[in-house]
Amino acid sequence: MPDFGLITDTHLISMIRPIMPQVLLTLFQQPGNAAATLRERVCSTLRSAIHSGALSAGQRLPSSRLLAADLQVSRVTTEAAYAQLETEGYPQRRVGQGTFVAIRINKPAAVRKVAGQLRLSQRGKTILQTSGCRDPQQPLPFAAGSPDLRAFPLKLWKQLTAQQLRVNGEKLLRYGDPQGYLPLREAIAGYVGQTRGVNCDAQQVIVLTSSQQALQLIATLLLDQGDRVWMEEPGYLGARNAFTSAGAKLTPVNIDEAGLRPDSSLPVPRLVYLTPAHHYPTGVALSLERRLALLEMARREQSWIIEDDYDSEFHYDGQPMPAMQSQDRHGNVLYLGTFSKTLFPSLRLAYLIVPPELVSAFSTARTLYDGHSAQLMQAVTAEFIQQGHFAAHIRYMRQLYRSRRDWLLTQVEQRLPAFATAQPANGGLQLAVWLPHGQEANLTRQAQQLGVITPGLSALFMTPQARRDGWLLGFSALTPGEISAAVERLSKIVRD
Amino acid sequence: MPDFGLITDTHLISMIRPIMPQVLLTLFQQPGNAAATLRERVCSTLRSAIHSGALSAGQRLPSSRLLAADLQVSRVTTEAAYAQLETEGYPQRRVGQGTFVAIRINKPAAVRKVAGQLRLSQRGKTILQTSGCRDPQQPLPFAAGSPDLRAFPLKLWKQLTAQQLRVNGEKLLRYGDPQGYLPLREAIAGYVGQTRGVNCDAQQVIVLTSSQQALQLIATLLLDQGDRVWMEEPGYLGARNAFTSAGAKLTPVNIDEAGLRPDSSLPVPRLVYLTPAHHYPTGVALSLERRLALLEMARREQSWIIEDDYDSEFHYDGQPMPAMQSQDRHGNVLYLGTFSKTLFPSLRLAYLIVPPELVSAFSTARTLYDGHSAQLMQAVTAEFIQQGHFAAHIRYMRQLYRSRRDWLLTQVEQRLPAFATAQPANGGLQLAVWLPHGQEANLTRQAQQLGVITPGLSALFMTPQARRDGWLLGFSALTPGEISAAVERLSKIVRD
Numbered sequence: 004m005p006d007f008g009l010i011t012d013t014h015l016i017s018m019i020r021p022i023m024p025q026v027l028l029t030l031f032q033q034p035g036n037a038a039a040t041l042r043e044r045v046c047s048t049l050r051s052a053i054h055s056g057a058l059s060a061g062q063r064l065p066s067s068r069l070l071a072a073d074l075q076v077s078r079v080t081t082e083a084a085y086a087q088l089e090t091e092g093y094p095q096r097r098v099g100q101g102t103f104v105a106i107r108i109n110k111p112a113a114v115r116k117v118a119g120q121l122r123l124s125q126r127g128k129t130i131l132q133t134s135g136c137r138d139p140q141q142p143l144p145f146a147a148g149s150p151d152l153r154a155f156p157l158k159l160w161k162q163l164t165a166q167q168l169r170v171n172g173e174k175l176l177r178y179g180d181p182q183g184y185l186p187l188r189e190a191i192a193g194y195v196g197q198t199r200g201v202n203c204d205a206q207q208v209i210v211l212t213s214s215q216q217a218l219q220l221i222a223t224l225l226l227d228q229g230d231r232v233w234m235e236e237p238g239y240l241g242a243r244n245a246f247t248s249a250g251a252k253l254t255p256v257n258i259d260e261a262g263l264r265p266d267s268s269l270p271v272p273r274l275v276y277l278t279p280a281h282h283y284p285t286g287v288a289l290s291l292e293r294r295l296a297l298l299e300m301a302r303r304e305q306s307w308i309i310e311d312d313y314d315s316e317f318h319y320d321g322q323p324m325p326a327m328q329s330q331d332r333h334g335n336v337l338y339l340g341t342f343s344k345t346l347f348p349s350l351r352l353a354y355l356i357v358p359p360e361l362v363s364a365f366s367t368a369r370t371l372y373d374g375h376s377a378q379l380m381q382a383v384t385a386e387f388i389q390q391g392h393f394a395a396h397i398r399y400m401r402q403l404y405r406s407r408r409d410w411l412l413t414q415v416e417q418r419l420p421a422f423a424t425a426q427p428a429n430g431g432l433q434l435a436v437w438l439p440h441g442q443e444a445n446l447t448r449q450a451q452q453l454g455v456i457t458p459g460l461s462a463l464f465m466t467p468q469a470r471r472d473g474w475l476l477g478f479s480a481l482t483p484g485e486i487s488a489a490v491e492r493l494s495k496i497v498r499d
Numbered sequence: 500m501p502d503f504g505l506i507t508d509t510h511l512i513s514m515i516r517p518i519m520p521q522v523l524l525t526l527f528q529q530p531g532n533a534a535a536t537l538r539e540r541v542c543s544t545l546r547s548a549i550h551s552g553a554l555s556a557g558q559r560l561p562s563s564r565l566l567a568a569d570l571q572v573s574r575v576t577t578e579a580a581y582a583q584l585e586t587e588g589y590p591q592r593r594v595g596q597g598t599f600v601a602i603r604i605n606k607p608a609a610v611r612k613v614a615g616q617l618r619l620s621q622r623g624k625t626i627l628q629t630s631g632c633r634d635p636q637q638p639l640p641f642a643a644g645s646p647d648l649r650a651f652p653l654k655l656w657k658q659l660t661a662q663q664l665r666v667n668g669e670k671l672l673r674y675g676d677p678q679g680y681l682p683l684r685e686a687i688a689g690y691v692g693q694t695r696g697v698n699c700d701a702q703q704v705i706v707l708t709s710s711q712q713a714l715q716l717i718a719t720l721l722l723d724q725g726d727r728v729w730m731e732e733p734g735y736l737g738a739r740n741a742f743t744s745a746g747a748k749l750t751p752v753n754i755d756e757a758g759l760r761p762d763s764s765l766p767v768p769r770l771v772y773l774t775p776a777h778h779y780p781t782g783v784a785l786s787l788e789r790r791l792a793l794l795e796m797a798r799r800e801q802s803w804i805i806e807d808d809y810d811s812e813f814h815y816d817g818q819p820m821p822a823m824q825s826q827d828r829h830g831n832v833l834y835l836g837t838f839s840k841t842l843f844p845s846l847r848l849a850y851l852i853v854p855p856e857l858v859s860a861f862s863t864a865r866t867l868y869d870g871h872s873a874q875l876m877q878a879v880t881a882e883f884i885q886q887g888h889f890a891a892h893i894r895y896m897r898q899l900y901r902s903r904r905d906w907l908l909t910q911v912e913q914r915l916p917a918f919a920t921a922q923p924a925n926g927g928l929q930l931a932v933w934l935p936h937g938q939e940a941n942l943t944r945q946a947q948q949l950g951v952i953t954p955g956l957s958a959l960f961m962t963p964q965a966r967r968d969g970w971l972l973g974f975s976a977l978t979p980g981e982i983s984a985a986v987e988r989l990s991k992i993v994r995d
Contacts, residue, residue, distance in 0.1 A: 351873045
């Protein structure tokens with residue numbers, strides 16, 4: 004039964020002091036931390052009233068008795084709240100006069116700052132201008148680069164997670180090694196040594212959250228303002244953005260059927276960014292001859308080579324060449340791999356393998372950037388590799404993706420209008436399709452209207468005159484049925 | 500039964516060509532990816548032999564028949580391997596003559612580069628000089644700042660993890676929102692609004708991996724080379740390192756019993772870094788008057804205020820003051836909180852709450868730094884908060900930590916030598932203990948010999964003349980018994 008007495012009281016009071024009690028009551032009754040004590044809720048009500056301007060400096064507060072009636076709490080509670088607030092300096096008690104608001108709060112500005120007045124640093128403005136590099140959160144056709152997560156052995160992963168929590172429990176909750184969980188570093192060193200010929204031990208492996216973090220750390224630690232970086236043209240936007248935001252000067256270097264084609268007229272680089280296994284986005288492999296020439300240049304000029312080996316696991320025709328790192332005898336190559344494509348993107352684990360003398364710099368920088376990677380995820384991944392599930396999973400996914408690549412290629416060649424030319428590749432998770440000059444925007448718009456996402460290729464070129472129109476169709480996350488259905492829609496597109 | 504025939508064959512061959520087959524056999528038998536096909540293993544053996552220099556340019560390779568005998572595999576396998584290697588450019592077949600190593604590999608340098616020749620960028624050198632900021636991986640007495648993970652509700656956490664994987668499964672494996680998982684951002688906005696008076700909605704919350712990442716992003720986005728930053732003196736090393744590595748000029752500002760004490764002679768700052776709830780490391784709270792004065796200065800000078808509210812949850816005597824952010828009417832405060840202390844460090848989740856106009860810059864920068872935070876951990880944390888477990892856990896831990904603070908304080912006052920002066924605080928996870936001038940190094944060494952870690956206070960001062968000797972004793976992760984035992988050991992220390 005409602006307590007009419009108290010309600011009447013409140014009504015009476017609100018007639019005498021017309022607005023305030025209602026404001027306080029509303030603030031007091033706001034849904035929130037139901038766990039807070041009544042005293043805490045009274046304190047927070049009065050603070051809010053003062054900060055919002057409902058109570059202003061010099062204004063007299065209701066007596067603890069009146070406030071208790073307003074808020075339907077005991078007087079002991081309101082007195083405790085007033086005592087608490089006084090220690091915080093909000094109200095001041097004047098003997099014989101009552102309690103008054105002691106602090107002055109500026110009224111909220113009528114209009115907030117607009118974006119034009121953003122007080123960003125120069126570097127902040129550069130970063131904002133890059134627009135960043137956002138990965139597709141939905142694996143819709145043909146968003147690029149996501150593994151097929153429906154085929155991920157989630158049950159097994161859950162079991163390993165439970166097992167790790169059982170075996171290592173509390174240890175995995177603690178702060179971790181900035182360089183990475185040792186069993187994972189050992190598993191990674193074993194894996195890349197075996198499958199990619201990478202020449203390293205666990206001491207050279209730095210576990211990071213993503214390739215992007217590796218590129219950011221590399222840009223920070225190895226590049227000064229104005230340093231020259233060679234980029235593949237077209238090339239990976241995430242790398243370009245990291246180097247640009249570090250103030251580097253980028254030199255686009257053309258790609259032919261043997262990969263990056265350096266030209267003796269190009270300025271000597273401080274750093275070369277490469278995707279040698281499958282060039283991003285075309286899938287071309289860098290030839291052995293070019294690899295050796297680049298390594299020799301790096302030795303001669305003391306340049307760094309970043310080998311981004313992001314999807315070498317997915318090579319479909321014959322064996323991939325071993326990593327360039329395996330041919331480096333002078334400590335110029337930094338090797339980069341990720342679990343985002345081989346396991347799942349939200350795992351947030353990647354690895355950078357650096358020459359021994361760079362380990363300390365990268366570990367230290369990591370402590371200033373974000374500390375370390377989550378230990379539980381590292382422990383589960385290490386177990387997944389050591390128990391052989393990783394090799395088995397990759398073998399299975401490689402077959403799956405190969406069949407999807409073949410299927411998409413057939414579909415594109417048979418059913419897409421003649422003006423779309425596929426560029427098949429030996430590996431990778433997406434297919435480059437070239438379009439007539441100047442048509443990408445129009446055709447992409449048509450595709451979008453038909454409900455198909457077709458990531459553009461032209462934005463991956465740095466030089467406007469080199470720009471070629473095209474699409475980069477991600478097929479890995481799609482079943483043959485989904486591929487056919489999406490190509491069917493695209494087949495309705497007409498050339499402008 | 501062993502196949503004597505083949506073994507004999509191998510022995511014979513090894514007598515004719517004394518070294519190479521043994522080298523190849525050793526390489527071939529190296530433990531590794533047992534899952535690799537025989538052909539892959541033969542390829543990798545020959546590649547390794549070439550890269551290691553065991554086989555050099557122009558050298559004739561064994562015939563496929565001989566190699567098959569050496570490695571005890573079928574001739575079909577060695578022929579397939581040779582064909583594969585030829586496509587990679589390693590060997591060259593000359594009709595009628597045999598197969599020869601076609602590439603020249605530089606011999607490994609006798610001595611690797613030494614650290615003195617490190618080719619780091621200027622920023623890289625600055626970062627390396629800071630020595631980074633490493634958190635204690637072992638919660639030994641009195642390593643600072645770790646929550647008591649033995650009291651963490653691991654079983655409940657496991658259940659929520661399993662539940663999230665069951666309910667959201669594959670969705671949580673995908674790429675996530677760079678700004679953070681929406682349900683977690685909503686839970687955070689609700690929590691900080693209720694308990695800290697923070698004035699925000701989920702759209703202003705950026706989920707990050709750690710406070711350190713927040714400080715790094717802030718330094719990058721808001722500070723230009725030479726920009727002035729006010730730092731508490733003494734103050735938090737992680738913040739100092741982030742701002743220093745961004746090229747900022749730091750002004751130490753003294754602390755008294757009301758917190759940071761600005762002086763009109765100080766240069767106007769572009770940014771002020773504050774720990775208002777409990778100053779790190781002394782635990783002093785910033786007074787309301789000073790808060791309002793700093794907010795007014797920020798309004799007038801268009802400065803940023805970073806409110807690092809890292810352990811406000813652990814306030815033991817009365818209520819903590821609401822966050823400064825709740826008093827900011829001009830969008831100058833960036834509010835920073837972490838789950839490292841309230842849940843567990845290896846969760847890798849923290850939050851930054853920014854004025855609406857900064858959201859886009861921070862989200863974009865996040866995509867260039869490390870993409871996003873792991874979705875599963877965010878989903879579990881959101882559930883943990885929404886189901887009320889978080890509030891309950893904090894209430895429980897607050898009581899636990901309060902009793903430990905009281906216990907440590909009693910122990911220190913009763914049993915530590917008279918020259919050690921504790922500075923009790925209303926909150927926090929560690930106790931500052933001041934030592935006689937010039938004695939910190941010596942006393943810390945003695946403590947270490949007694950098996951007790953005593954993090955020093957003097958390194959937290961920027962100005963040599965302001966430096967005070969002392970220890971920062973972390974008590975939160977220790978039981979009363981562990982605290983007594985460690986203080987007992989420290990009691991044996993003698994002043995130099």
